[in-house]
Amino acid sequence: MKTVFSDTQLAHAPAQEISDGELKPAVEIPSRAEIVLKTVRDRNVGEIVAPEDFPIRPLHRVHSPDYVSFLEGFWEKWTAAGRSKEAFPFVWPIRSLRQDTTVNHIDGLLGRYSMDAGTPLGEHTYRAARASADTALTAAKMILNGEKAVFSLCRPPGHHAGFDFFGGYCFFNNAAVAAQYLRDYGLHRIAILDVDYHHGNGTQALFYDRPDVLFLSIHADPKEEYPYFLGYADETGEHAGTGFTRNWPLPLGTDWDGYTPALEEACRWLLVYKPDVMIVSLGMDCFENDPISKFAFKSEDYLRLGQRLKKVGVPTIFVMEGGYAVDALGTNCVNVLEGFEG
Ligand SMILES: NCCCNCCCCCC(O)(O)C(F)(F)F
Numbered sequence: 001m002k003t004v005f006s007d008t009q010l011a012h013a014p015a016q017e018i019s020d021g022e023l024k025p026a027v028e029i030p031s032r033a034e035i036v037l038k039t040v041r042d043r044n045v046g047e048i049v050a051p052e053d054f055p056i057r058p059l060h061r062v063h064s065p066d067y068v069s070f071l072e073g074f075w076e077k078w079t080a081a082g083r084s085k086e087a088f089p090f091v092w093p094i095r096s097l098r099q100d101t102t103v104n105h106i107d108g109l110l111g112r113y114s115m116d117a118g119t120p121l122g123e124h125t126y127r128a129a130r131a132s133a134d135t136a137l138t139a140a141k142m143i144l145n146g147e148k149a150v151f152s153l154c155r156p157p158g159h160h161a162g163f164d165f166f167g168g169y170c171f172f173n174n175a176a177v178a179a180q181y182l183r184d185y186g187l188h189r190i191a192i193l194d195v196d197y198h199h200g201n202g203t204q205a206l207f208y209d210r211p212d213v214l215f216l217s218i219h220a221d222p223k224e225e226y227p228y229f230l231g232y233a234d235e236t237g238e239h240a241g242t243g244f245t246r247n248w249p250l251p252l253g254t255d256w257d258g259y260t261p262a263l264e265e266a267c268r269w270l271l272v273y274k275p276d277v278m279i280v281s282l283g284m285d286c287f288e289n290d291p292i293s294k295f296a297f298k299s300e301d302y303l304r305l306g307q308r309l310k311k312v313g314v315p316t317i318f319v320m321e322g323g324y325a326v327d328a329l330g331t332n333c334v335n336v337l338e339g340f341e342g
């Protein structure tokens, strides 16, 4: 299986995040990608290719142009305002505040285009996020050109990012950008299976009223876990998309045995939907030693996950999302790819 990755994705190097009421060292750090890349090489997963430089248009097919421009021009505005350290939003246009104002102040803009205070914006964030989206787009193009399975080593991740907002360490929704690209290039049905520990709120919302992209997510119950406000079992799509979203929220502490019934149900939905391509939002944060997550996968379970996904039997793009136990991240990620390849 080929891997797509570019060193430009390492340029986004957040120092801190706000978590549990204090500033802590960031967990979505470049070494996550480096260890996965090293393990891909060490275990001979396959050729590693650089992403193509796509134009902005595939991003505009998913994200609002003003949001993309905000990210592109942010650092210049931030430093022009006399700021020099990474930026954190701290005020949002929440209920009773206006959504329609044309905001110009940098702190207002940060809130206008974000969903949480835990995702710092730095000097190279835009560049790295663009490269991460190009990595997913390149994988999609490879599938269109006949590849059966491609690993898109995305970082920064994407599944929390929505039409016009960043958050949860995500800026561009890599999986959604790839799905829309496949649709624009003639495929009819795309399934996105999100196995990250956290619900992919951004991805769900982007396709919620559409039947051409099926969104399935198995994740920690949002009653107890980020993102808290989406990912409940009663969210099944709307309008033409009714029935094309399914969520399996699971209790904290879930291990592989607790996870498999949901995975089997999701695979049955895939069997019925018969997607032209399956995009797997592959977060490895269900792992028992993940520092910010509370599921209990063992490393071997990731082999089982890959084996099960292979049985779906359709061209597949693995788009990396989360996973913060850095020492085990390479093993856990490549276990999925090796399990899939058989
Ligand atoms: N006390 C810990 C608070 C952590 N709050 C933010 C969690 C973000 C999870 C990001 C992710 O793993 O879902 C992604 F795949 F997008 F990277």
Ligand SMILES: [Zn+2]
Pocket (backbone or CB within 6 Å): 196, 197, 198, 283, 285, 321, 322, 323
């Ligand atoms: Zn996650």
